[in-house]
Amino acid sequence: MARLVAWLRGNADGFLALVIAAVVALLGVLDVFGTEQVNAAILLTLALLATTLLRDRWFAARALAQTTAVxxxxxxxxxxxxxxxxxxxxxxxxxxxxxxxxxxxxxxxxxxxxxxxxxxxxxxxxxxxxxxxxxxxxxxxxxxxxxxxxxxxxxxxxxxxxxxxxxxxxxxxxxxxxxxxxxxxxxxxxxxxxxxxxxxxxxxxxxxxxxxxxxxxxxxxxxxxxxxxxxxxxxxxxxxxxxxxxxxxxxxxxxxxxxxxxxxxxxxxxxxxxxxxxxxxxxxxxxxxxxxxxxxx
The missing domain is CATH 3.30.870.10 (Endonuclease Chain A)
Structure with missing residues (x-):
């Protein structure tokens, strides 16, 4: 349980994007929301995914800078x-x-x-x-x-x-x-x-x-x-x-x-x-x- 909590803490943005995408897909299949709401949810999901990618790139660049110090x-x-x-x-x-x-x-x-x-x-x-x-x-x-x-x-x-x-x-x-x-x-x-x-x-x-x-x-x-x-x-x-x-x-x-x-x-x-x-x-x-x-x- 502790490992799961630590993983969720470190990957909250990516996990949230995955949950939103799954919910939006399910609601789209059930035709609960209209097209505009679904499109807005998709944009939100993409924004979260972009944030996750930028964060990962920042950490990778930081790690590379530390290694190239030697x-x-x-x-x-x-x-x-x-x-x-x-x-x-x-x-x-x-x-x-x-x-x-x-x-x-x-x-x-x-x-x-x-x-x-x-x-x-x-x-x-x-x-x-x-x-x-x-x-x-x-x-x-x-x-x-x-x-x-x-x-x-x-x-x-x-x-x-x-x-x-x-x-x-x-x-x-x-x-x-x-x-x-x-x-x-x-x-x-x-x-x-x-x-x-x-x-x-x-x-x-x-x-x-x-x-x-x-x-x-x-x-x-x-x-x-x-x-x-x-x-x-x-x-x-x-x-x-x-x-x-x-x-x-x-x-x-x-x-x-x-x-x-x-x-x-x-x-x-x-x-x-x-x-x-x-x-x-x-x-x-x-x-x-x-x-x-x-x-x-």
Whole structure:
């Protein structure tokens, strides 16, 4: 009985239209009403049926809108989604491995768009700690398992490359900060490796994997997932070893920083480069920071 009552409550308009149609048909057969009354009853029935259809379409459209709040994209479309997100955003939160795509595409595009629009830009970056040799080794082995040989940049993942990529992201953060007054950038170094890359703009959460062939997930602002993942990245960032990039304010970096400038920068930031890194290695860090290659698309 309870199920019947619930069904009638949810389908009252359609059930009422059915009852009216049946009654009108019966009365028409019995010739109780005249033609005008029957026609009026038919119009009422059609109106109820139209109302039912419109209601069902509204619920269907609402359900579709809720499902499309989470989108699945693959291949070159991932790059296009990133480009759209870079265009109007006033903030960018990143959590990932070493920040290679962040340096190659996200930072330059977001900074250029913000500069053109004369608006401030806030960037939060969380990458693995290059001082943690065990963690960097684990990350390089993970990336090597995905791409055994050279990746799209032409390099193979090794311990040294992993550390250089992370140091390059820190250098790039300071370099861009000096070149755009209204850029506020924060860098945190994590002791935990993640296999996902999280990018959050003012409108979207873009969740990708290190494997460029893997699909990406998009979560629209205004939906519960967007707020939840924003909180996740904020909480995660608070647990990192945060780098005070403001300490490098008085150290002017050239358009193409020299090895000496790079060494001074990391010393000011209290980041010790590995003792095995030669000047050639430091020059490689500078190249990866200022002239990065897009590793994905």
């Amino acid at each position: 989108r699945l994209v693959t291949g070159p479309e991932v790059g296009r989604v990133h480009a759209d997100a870079h265009h109007e955003t006033e903030q960018w939160m990143f959590k990932g491995g070493t920040g290679t795509y962040l340096r190659a595409v996200t930072l330059p595009e977001c900074v250029e768009n913000a500069r053109r629009a004369k608006r401030p830009l806030r960037v939060q970056v969380e990458i693995i700690d290059p001082a943690d040799q065990a963690l960097c080794h684990e990350y390089s082995q993970y990336r090597l398992s995905l791409t055994p040989g050279p990746d799209r940049t032409g390099d193979t993942w090794t311990l040294d490359r992993t550390r250089k990529e992370a140091f390059a992201t820190i250098l790039a953060a300071c370099w861009y900060r000096q070149r755009f007054t209204f850029l506020k950038i924060e860098v945190g170094l994590s002791k935990v490796m993640t296999t996902f890359r999280w990018d959050i703009s003012s409108s979207w959460v873009i969740m990708t994997q290190e494997d460029p062939a893997a699909p990406a997930l998009l979560f629209e602002k205004g939906k519960p997932h967007y707020r939840a993942y924003s909180r996740e990245l904020m909480a995660s960032f608070e647990q990192t070893r945060q780098i005070d990039v403001g300490r490098a304010r008085d150290l002017q970096l050239s358009d193409e920083p020299s090895v000496e400038e790079a060494r001074k920068l990391f010393a000011v930031l209290d980041l010790e480069l590995p003792g095995s890194f030669t000047d050639r290695d430091v020059a490689d860090i500078v190249r990866r920071a200022i002239q990065p290659k897009n590793p994905y698309w």
